[in-house]
Amino acid sequence: MKINVMTDILEANDRIATANSEAFKENGNLVLNLISSPGSGKTSLLEKTGDALKGKLRLGVIAGDIETMRDSERLQKHKIPAVQLTTGSACHLDANMVASALPHVDLKKTDVLVIENVGNLVCPAEFKVGEDHKIVILSVTEGDEKPLKYPLVFRESSLLLINKIDLLKYTNFNLKEAKANARRVHPDLEIIDVSCVTGEGMDEWIAWLNRQYQKKFGTKPRA
Amino acid sequence: MKINVMTDILEANDRIATANSEAFKENGNLVLNLISSPGSGKTSLLEKTGDALKGKLRLGVIAGDIETMRDSERLQKHKIPAVQLTTGSACHLDANMVASALPHVDLKKTDVLVIENVGNLVCPAEFKVGEDHKIVILSVTEGDEKPLKYPLVFRESSLLLINKIDLLKYTNFNLKEAKANARRVHPDLEIIDVSCVTGEGMDEWIAWLNRQYQKKFGTKPRA
Numbered sequence: 231m232k233i234n235v236m237t238d239i240l241e242a243n244d245r246i247a248t249a250n251s252e253a254f255k256e257n258g259n260l261v262l263n264l265i266s267s268p269g270s271g272k273t274s275l276l277e278k279t280g281d282a283l284k285g286k287l288r289l290g291v292i293a294g295d296i297e298t299m300r301d302s303e304r305l306q307k308h309k310i311p312a313v314q315l316t317t318g319s320a321c322h323l324d325a326n327m328v329a330s331a332l333p334h335v336d337l338k339k340t341d342v343l344v345i346e347n348v349g350n351l352v353c354p355a356e357f358k359v360g361e362d363h364k365i366v367i368l369s370v371t372e373g374d375e376k377p378l379k380y381p382l383v384f385r386e387s388s389l390l391l392i393n394k395i396d397l398l399k400y401t402n403f404n405l406k407e408a409k410a411n412a413r414r415v416h417p418d419l420e421i422i423d424v425s426c427v428t429g430e431g432m433d434e435w436i437a438w439l440n441r442q443y444q445k446k447f448g449t450k451p452r453a
Numbered sequence: 454m455k456i457n458v459m460t461d462i463l464e465a466n467d468r469i470a471t472a473n474s475e476a477f478k479e480n481g482n483l484v485l486n487l488i489s490s491p492g493s494g495k496t497s498l499l500e501k502t503g504d505a506l507k508g509k510l511r512l513g514v515i516a517g518d519i520e521t522m523r524d525s526e527r528l529q530k531h532k533i534p535a536v537q538l539t540t541g542s543a544c545h546l547d548a549n550m551v552a553s554a555l556p557h558v559d560l561k562k563t564d565v566l567v568i569e570n571v572g573n574l575v576c577p578a579e580f581k582v583g584e585d586h587k588i589v590i591l592s593v594t595e596g597d598e599k600p601l602k603y604p605l606v607f608r609e610s611s612l613l614l615i616n617k618i619d620l621l622k623y624t625n626f627n628l629k630e631a632k633a634n635a636r637r638v639h640p641d642l643e644i645i646d647v648s649c650v651t652g653e654g655m656d657e658w659i660a661w662l663n664r665q666y667q668k669k670f671g672t673k674p675r676a
Contacts, residue, residue, distance in 0.1 A: 231490055235458065267490045268574050269595025269601060296575065298601050321544065321575035349602070351491050352519065352544035352573050354488060371594035371617065372492025378521050379572070382542070394594065403555070 239292070246325035250332070250360025257337035259290075260443045261345065263359055266367035267382050268349030271303045271393040274426040275367065275435075276344060280310035282436050283342070287443060290340035292331045294323040294348045301346060306368055311336065322354040323347050342439060355383035362446060363388040370398050374408035381415040389420045389438060396425040457562040466580055473555070473583025480560035482513075483666045484568065486582055488606050489590035492573030494616040496524045497649040498590065498658075499567060501670060502532035505659050506565070510666060513563035515554045517546040517571045534559065545576040548583055565662060574599070578606035585669060589668035593621050597631035604638040612643045612661060619648040 254261045264272050273293070280289045291312040293301040300396050302314035313334045315327055328345060335343065344360060347354040355364070366387040367378055371394060377384040384390065390412050398405065405423070422438065424431035443449075476482045487495050496516070503512045514535040516524040525537035536557045538550055551568060558566065568584060570577040578587070591599055594617060597615040601608040607613065613635050621628065628646070635642050645661065647654035666672075 266657075267572070267595075269490065269493065269592075287598055295602050297604055298598070300598055300602065319579075336468055348575065349490070350544075350575050351574055352571065353576065356542075369492075369594065371592065371620070372490075375521070375523055376491055379518050379523065397594070397620070397623055400620055 240356070241250045243325045246329055247358040247360045250325055250329055254343065254360055254362075254411060255446075257340070259337055259340050260439070260446050261343045261361045262442075263345045263347060263354070263361035263364045264367065264396050265347045265351070265354045265364055265387070266349065266369075267372060268353045270349070270367045270369040270372065271302050271426055272346050272349070272367060275391065275393065275424070276305060276310065276346065277308045278426050278429070278432060279344075279435070280305065280308045282432055283439075284309075287341040287439065288339060290335055290343045292323075292328060292335065292343070293346040293347055294317065294327070296320070296348060308345075311340070317348060321348060321350050321352075323359055324357045324358055325359045328359040330364065341443060351380045351383055363442065365389045365391060367391045367393050368393040368408070368412075370401050370403040370405070370408075372403075374404045376409060377408070377412040377415050384412050384419065385416045387416070387419065389422065391431075392421060392423045393436065394425060394427075395423045395430055396427045399402075457539045459585050460486055463579070466548045469552055470581040470583045472559050473548055473552055474554065476560065477566065477583055477585075478669075480563070481670060482560055482563050482566045483662070483669050484566045484584045485544045486568045486570060486577070486584035486587045488574070488577045488587055488610070489571045489572065489592075490595060493572070493590045493592040493595065494571070494649055496527050497589060498614065498616065498647070499528055499533065499569065500531045501649050501652070502567075502654060503528065503531045503657070504660075505655055506662070507532075508663065513558055513560075513564060513566045514569055515546075515551060515558065515566070516569040517550070519543070519571060534563070540571060544568050544571060544573050546582055547580045551582040553666050554664040564666060574603045574606055582631050586665065588612045588614060590614045591631070592614050592617040593626040593631075593637075594629070595626075597627045598634060600631070600635040600638050607638045607642065610639070610642065612645065613626065614654075614658065615644060615646045617648060617650075618653055619650045
């Protein structure tokens, strides 16, 4: 008998992820698992997204961090309902952690639920939490070769947001090369350039969210 | 009987780390475990460090990445002997992976051996590889609150390099606050601001390396 600890962990995780996913569908939630390195701008993007969606789609966030309540506090200042999950030492969110947060989220009053994962470009990509899509953020200060060095998250994601595009001119990041690298590991990957400082790409990102919501629930977009 | 998988893994790791450490001491190697998020500038720092140490301390690098040979290829262009460890999916280097690379490093001809860990601010902090010091790099584009959100690596490190200081003026990174946050989790942490673009802080960093080499081997610094 061979015990494969990792396979067992992932199978148990997937069962809980499926249950989460069923709850999300029943409650009308489009669910996005947002993954990036530390400091790529996940929380800033969500602040801007909450402002842009106001009066249209209702955004809710489950924010994962090893320690501190900072991200949920930042979001609450933008009147975005946010639950903080502090993992202690875990380097990613798993389906069970997300399940434990759900009683604290008003799913019936949420259209788009974003799971803001722990800042880590590696481990979160392995664990489904019940999401419709993974979204990966890469900021231009991180380097254009990252999709080749950390391929799994780029392969698993439906959308790549290239963030901090306002800093492009101060770096040696080659935007064309970054996109080519991302499509080497995931040929159909959608890509949007964004800046939370200048607002560049925000309309395109909001339109993407609306399309996904409409695809899942078939209703007229509200944004 | 309670089986604590994580404790067992760490104990086995520590035994191999101790053996690595003994080999390093015998061969006259100061060994540094370099940890940061993806894209904080580990490889760029090593390129500059190799250039600065030329003819003085002899630098060698073991570069960890999930995939690609890019980092070791970049270093070899700077005539820095570099061995690439590709981890496949592992999110950190452990002592056994480093041990497996040692036959490919000419330890007798190396004064400073840098283990460039996988880009990940979380998992590498948990695994000793036989190093004298962990060094953490935080780039100013990542945000000044990171020491509070990812405390372990800041607690375990002897030195924090705040990198990309040339980009400070384009960000909302508060340098004073970043240092205060780092010292909240590790009061004695040494901190040097550096830029691989302008060269700021490089002299101080090279002096730090020399001091550590001298402390370990008691010889007159060669750089």
